[in-house]
Amino acid sequence: MAGISRRSLLQGMGAGIGALAASPLVGSGPALAAREKELNILCWEGYNSAQVLDPFRSSTGATVKAESLTNDPTMINRLRAGEINTWDLINVNNPWARKVMLPEKLIKPLPKAEFEPFFAKMLPEFKWPYKWAMSEDGSELIGMVQRFGPYSFVVNTDKVSRKTAEDTGWDLFNDPALAGRYGILESDDWNVFNIFIIAGIDPFKVHTPDELAKFEETAKRVFKGAKLIGDIASMNQALISGEIDLHMTGGTYSVSPARADGHPNLRGITPLKGPLPGGKGGISWIEVTSTVNNPNLSPLAIEFLKYVQAPDVAHTVAFAEGTFNPVAQMGNPDCFKLFTKEELDAIQWDSLEEEMARSVEYDIVPDYDKALDIMNAAKRLRG
Amino acid sequence: MADLTIAHAETPREERPTHRLSAGALCALPVIGLLAIGFAAPLVAILGYSVATPRSFDVFRSFTLENFAALFDPTNTVWLSFLWSCGFALFTVALLAVIAYPIAYGLNRVFGRASAFISVLFVFPLFVSENVRLYGWVLFYIKNGVLDGTLKWLGLAGGPEVLYTPGITLFGMVYTYLPFMLFPMTLGLALVPRDLVDAARDLGAGRLFIWREIELPLAMPGILIGMLLTFVLAIGATAEAKILGGQSIIVISHDIEIAFTYSQNWPAGSALAVLVTFFIGALTLFALSKLDLDRMLGRR
Incomplete structure (x- = not known):
């Protein structure tokens, strides 16, 4: 006990409580105003993989936390239950952003001018203005599409x-x-x-x-x-x-x-x-990733959405751990050429177009x- | 520190304000705080949700007993899940009592120096995630898997089709909860004085008589603790029914999970969770009231 005094113990407890309060997953408020170096993502599996996140972590020096769930209602319920202050990005299937999350003010629109050019390089069916990426009235861009x-x-x-x-x-x-x-x-x-x-x-x-x-x-x-x-x-x-x-x-x-x-x-x-x-x-399904209506949204949320549009990252997202899927960015030849024959076969590229045509969304x-x-x-x- | 001690010593006892917390209570404050946040708060939230408007997040802002009423609605079949969970838990306890007793007896009286090693063998699986272990059993029993493939390789007909049945769910629960029955039971048997058994034998008592009249009553607190622990864990088990049983049975904890996920109905899930918690809590309190913990802990 020689090294521990009441003062050092109290100091340690104070530091511990301070660290807890500063944790990105606890509370919100003015103390957390500076969130330039942290990003929290609620997503389907893949976006939470090290292959996708580590390069972003390295290039930004940010602490990126991602939690993956395997159904949309649970993710949306997390926001409804009060975690709107916790998350920066939410990645769910197509109708939820437009029909549920935007009307309930769980997400906020994206800057159209910054993101519209990305749609030009996507597969033809995702060309601007892509229905599920837009609000019901077509005035706002509410998310970015990738896997489908x-x-x-x-x-x-x-x-x-x-x-x-x-x-x-x-x-x-x-x-x-x-x-x-x-x-x-x-x-x-x-x-x-x-x-x-x-x-x-x-x-x-x-x-x-x-x-x-x-x-x-x-x-x-x-x-x-x-x-x-x-x-x-x-x-x-x-x-x-x-x-x-x-x-x-x-x-x-x-x-x-x-x-x-x-x-x-x-x-x-x-x-x-x-x-x-x-x-x-x-x-068929199409994932839409939106910025959460977090009063203290991390500026990295927008950066991350742009980051995953890059051909090499889009390919990594398509073949991240867990499941393998086509991505809208395959419309960009620079992205498509990264897919091997085996990878294309795994995602049934040979029949993808006709299968999507035979499906309702x-x-x-x-x-x-x-x-x-x-x-x-x-x-x-x-x- | 020395100054502090002197200052304390010089303070007259009667001058201390009576409302001040004792040193023990002060030291316990962090733990009390941690328990309040980590243990009590979630329970209070669940209680709050259980009386909230169905399919809403109006916790602590609304009050209704609709969620409980829905559970007791004759058209609601959730009682089936509850019965299956209770049945699985009871069978698990009964089977484990029979399986674990000889092992516990062996650890106390037969295995000698090997007891410690054998105990470790039973503890070792606990270091591996339950889901991983259960998936291991799937690979063992699956068609063309370890058992079926080996038997076919030996020229036999192949293994039995046991996966995705209620029976394999029960097997998985017995496997998973064996250590939780075994070790309290071993402790109970360890508390049986050897001299008493020897004296009974010297007086002409037979093996069965000694077991029935001496060993079993004296080891009973340990056995009951093991049974209680196993029952409480087994009634909340989900993984076995999902992974091994292929959801051939929907257990009550799975119903709660569905309410919180796909159903988007946290109030209904909370009401179900509260009901199950009260049932298990009442059962536990009843069982504990019948146990003499002093005797079990060897204090008399």
Whole structure:
């Protein structure tokens, strides 16, 4: 105890409390006004990887913290619950920024003049003014786009051919012969969409009681027939081992790691037809990254959004750890040439354009709460 | 420090203000503060959310019992998850009691010098993340995995299809919680005086009689602590049902997780969490009221 006096102990405690108060993840206020050297990102996996963040950390000397989650509602709830003062950037799927976060003032617009030129180098479908990057009235730029992909279901083409899967579409999950041979990805917002589609109903509208009754019957049957429900790793593992032949909710995003790992027989499928507007059978997603309406927003948020537009960083984002995905910046030849043949094959580049054309874009289900409650009840009946 | 000591010594006892905190309480303040922030505050927040307007973030700004009413609505099937969780927890406790007792007995009476090493073997898996260990079991049991592949390589029919069933969920829970039953039980058995057992034997008591009348009652506090600990942990288990069981069963903690994530309904999740917490809390208090901790800790 010789080295510790009451004074040194109190000094140490004071320093500790001071350090805690200065932590970027605790509170806000004038003491935290200077945030030039810190950035907090709430995102899907990939943007939180060292490959993406370390060069930015080195070049700016900033402390960059990124937390990855695997569903949009949770991320948005974090902002709603008060973490708006914590985060600088939020990265979620297309409709949330425009339809939910901007009206709820959870995010703030970007400087159009600084970001508009980036859209000119993106793939043609993302040209300015790109719908999901803009506010509903088209006056504000509310986020930047990067990763995207079709997302319907995945098959082992050794067991169910690509042609059969595309022709039969979602009716595969209505086939009693396939009960016990498919899995369901634990991605409940997407599963709500897909149960509606399997029931032959467009998910992105208000549903009648009859349609909800059909949804319930379909949910009970589809969940009862599933061999397993699990995460992406579990789905790919079950496909590779032969435990299942296909799984619902999946696509480039989920199957690309397995394809890159030497299993090209596993393939994301976008059905040729379905009950979606225009007779389409698939759904696609596009990530939008926005600046949070943080009263003390880090100036690095804007810098980071520009940083990930660079061809080499965009390629790194596409192949960051976790999942591999196409990026809008592949429209830039300098970015596209960085992709090897194997990488293009992993993200199903050969059919990407046609699959996106056969898909409607991810949207919000107006009666999602009701449908999710029905689906959760159906899941409980599996046992 | 010397000056300070003299100053204290010279202060007449009766002149001290009575409202001042004692030295012990002052020293405990940082810990109390830490507990208040880290332990009590989240619980208060959960309580606050449980009575907030459903599907809102109006915590401490609204009051309603709708979330609890919804849980008791006859059309709500969440009771199924609760029953499954209770069932899994009870079976886990029962199986572990039978499995861990002989091991605990061996650690006390049979294994001798090897006991320490064997104990380490049981503790060692705890150093590895539970999820990693469970994924390891998936690789073991999966089709064409370690078991199935080996059996096929040996020319046999292959392994049983046990993955993604309630049974494998129970297996995973028994595997995960074994140390939590084993060590309290070992401690309980260690408190049984050897002389008492020898005396009973000298007086002609048989093995079964000694076990029933001496060992079991004296080791019971340790056994009950192990059972309680295992039950409380098992009723909140999710990973086993998700990773090994493939969600063939939705357990109650998974329902709470869904409410906080995909459902965007923190009040409903909080109400469910409060209900489960009260159930487990009441059960724990009841069990602890039946235990004689003094005896267990060897104070008499």
